[in-house]
Amino acid sequence: MAVKKSISALEDHAGYWLRYVSNHVSHAFSRKVEACGVTVAEWVLLREMLNAGAANPSQLAEAVGMTRGTVSKLMQRLCHKKLVARSTTDGDQRYQTVELTAAGKRLVPVLAKLADENDREFFSHLKADERTSLISLLRDIVRRQGWKDLPVD
Template structure:
């Protein structure tokens, strides 16, 4: 009989618990925003566009740590849903600016309330200092590993 060294349990790993919580929190939020006809990735882009105002797609890609191709696809989907629009100055048709439509500007606060609701649903039981500590731990991990890509899925 071959002896194997002891193997740790799944539950012994912080990553296991992070993934467990993340899956449940993300799934619930996905259902909430999809009920309004958008994906989580589209929500992230809508939120960023609200903050930036009229913007070049390359700037959006840089801000969100996404490829220009991925941003272009998301913009196209938002345009097809009449939530965003592209414009090009007559002097340079290659340069594009994208911005939210009135419908897009109206939808962002609705989706933001859903994000707030989702946070309360999963983390509302934490004391203020516990929530602050949890955020600090997670933000420290992001900073330590120099992660810049915005989570969109």
């Protein structure tokens, strides 16, 4: 008679629950920012640009952990939406600086408020120390894994 090995259930894994929660939190936030005309990836870049001020796309790519190609595509879309402006130094097209337009600077706080609301929607039931512990545990996992890229999808 063959002995059946016990096979763990999906629900036995922390990763299952992280993905379950992440999918719902991320999807809700995505819907919110898309209602304002941007994607989550664009939001991440816009938020970083608020801190960085005028910067070159390579610096931004490094800061948010995206490829230069991805940042370039996002910049094209954000320029088309008039949220970002590009400029060149002495007409040299190889070196570009990008920065938020006035419209971009007005939009970032609106999107940040949506991020805050999304957090409240999903995590306000936690006590302050529980929320702090959760964030601390997740940051520790990120640090131990050496992850640098920002979650955008």
